[in-house]
Amino acid sequence: MLIRAEFKKLKPVRYISHLELMDTFRRSFRRARLPAAYSQGYNPHIKLALGQPLPVGMVGFSEYLDLELCAQIPASEAVNRINNNLPQGIKISEAHYIPDDAKSLQAAVNTAVYLFVMKFSGPVQPEQILQNFMARNKIEITRHRRNKKDRRLDLRPLLYEAEAEAEKLWRFTVSTGSSGNVRPSEVVRALSEQEENLESIPVVNIIREGMFVRKDEKLYKPFSEIIVND
């Protein structure tokens, strides 16, 4: 049976990588003595799947994982037991059983919400900038790819919403995953190409606030009934 959990990855552990995070979870499941299911073969390991990797250095307020269990225990008990065995900075907020045939996280999650802690080199008008930005028909940037040629990409259709929560705290809702992925650094780059008073910001100034499934222009948590029973 599959359990889907939402968790936070906070500042104390923001520098640990995706794979290290998986290992950390697996060890915490073992310490918690959860009835975890193991893969077959010469090198059995706990069946665990995470959503799209969170970049090293970035805090995530609402990340997700799928864990397969071989015996059912109440979801709230699983949450407590895991949390008691997780290092400071990683915490499960909520977990639900989902049908075995539910779409995987990587396939289902298609939207991410990022918070940018902006830096300015001169006076700026956040609302105006964001309005202009979202009013553009095309936002072309160059995507750098590891071991591959750079390519030009239009970000505009992949950006859903932009707002300034405070002068220096900007929120972007963007497409993520295999159906069109926006890297937050690309949004920063496009912005600073448009406005001269915006400085580039390092990864630690960005927070991934949420991961959602976007359906009919609405955002759902990946364990919502409407999503997992789809």
Place this chain on the structure above:
Amino acid sequence: MIVSSKIENKLYKVEKPERYIGREWNQIKKEGTTQKKKILLCFPDTYEIGMSHLGIKILYHLLNKQEDILCERAFAPWIDLENLLREEGLPLFSLESGHRAGDFDIIGFTLQYEMSYTNIINMLDLANIPLYTEDRDGSHPLIIGGGSTVYNSEPAAPFFDLIFIGEAEDFIIDLVNTYFNFKNQGLNRKDILKKMSKLPGVYVPSMYEVSYHKSGGVKEFNPKFPEIKKTIKRQIVNDLDQSFYPTGFLVPFMDIVHNRAVIEVARGCTRGCRFCAAGMTYRPVRERSKERILELAEKILEKTGYSELSLNSLSTVDYSDIETLVKELTDRFSGQKISISLPSLRIDEFSVRLAEEVQKVRKSGLTFAPEAGTERLRRVINKGVGEKDLYQAVRAAFNSGWDRIKLYFMIGLPTETRKDLEGIVSMVDRVKKIGRQTSGRRTNIEVSVSSFIPKPFTPFQWVAMENRESIEKKQSYLRNNIKGRGVHLSWNEPDMSLVEGLMARGDRRLAPVIEKAWQKGARFDGWNELFDFSLWEDALHKSNLKFSTFISGYSPEKCLPWAHINMGVDREFLYNEYKKALSEELTPDCRHEGRCTGCGINLLFPEADLYAD
């Protein structure tokens, strides 16, 4: 000052930032009140190497068990973080509280590898602490060293206030308390060191003076004061069951070198391989009882969540009751999908059977170390392994489903000839053939050929290191002859071996050499990507010293640079072993043949539990 909070938001700039964040599961974080004795354990290499080292973990947990002691860790920052710290004007800091290294009362360095000496002084410098003991006083932390290379720490000795010779578990608390007692009495650093040098195992380098022959070597090594002991006797733990062993091990986030639960099942080895420093300097053999091992395993696995348990020792297959131990461990833990690993295997079918038993859950590679290519040379080094044993073991391994075999050899051994190299090539060929015949799958053979460095306290301590040209020729011969699909050959950089030989065999005159090389940028000298031989050549030259002084052999009539350390094995025994090596004579293992070989260890440590039965 909390340094970590000033650097944390810049760590995205460095490679592997998780090296510097601490906060691992089981980390011990204590309130740093003024009553606490504050100790910083420094490991002069990267986090992933240091956290794989058992000694530092034992001491970390042991020291923190004491209520009045606070013990934290620091590892050598990689050059990117070093540059960042220097740019920001920030000092070396501890992982736990992020405090400045200089704020601790005692800083303890692990001396585990000769090529990490530049990192030691780099860490001192980053902590704004004077490098040499003579330039420090009571306002600086006490700088102590300990670990496996203390048998000859002379090249680095002038950087240390004191060095502990031997196994520290049963002595370290006493040592810390004694220091604080003297300090609280208001004694100055020099007087404290003088008094502390009376403690067992404590070596205070500044209490001795060394004179040198015109020709190069050490002439005399003498205490500066009559009350200072002439030789320092290594200290050992008599009974492993009674000695401290942690269970709540730190669990790193990072995938470190040895990322698994570890139980040291025994200490010491009596096989008597003549090249092996550990085999001579960790005697006598002491075993942890099966009951204690099972009890530890249960607790460690529960507290760490590791899925692999490694049974460590110099020769785990030699553990008295290894079959029962392994059987009981697998019975108890395989249901929890925990695999057991044995890091060192003997070359025989018994070992393979044992490995098969433990690797029911996971199958990693198997490692065998014939060390030399011919029966003759293996007699010289007292590695009594028949070629047939190897082939049988390899066949058994392939038959049982392994398809990755590692073979370890050495070149540059005393008396080595062309035939011995040809022997390596033909052994690898034969293993390849057996792989093809038995497994039918594609097999993988990793051949590791390292250059022999004659280490102190071994029967070969007097011999010369082979020169670079000759080593290079041998390596190129092996490269040309060991190849093909599924065979991978690796070897040591000859220049690096030269510096390692220098540091392993040298004396105190090398301290300024280390300093000069460091000033010009030498760091992480054991890392291929950072090692720069020219810095060392230059530093030696500027100090008017030559490589040959230290690596061209020492006369048995003269004083060795490490003669003031008493490791426990008699000089006469070592010398006799050297003679027997030259006449290709084997010396049997006293544990298995039941005949004393007269190494002298039992006389030095009569209390040690030598499993008399």
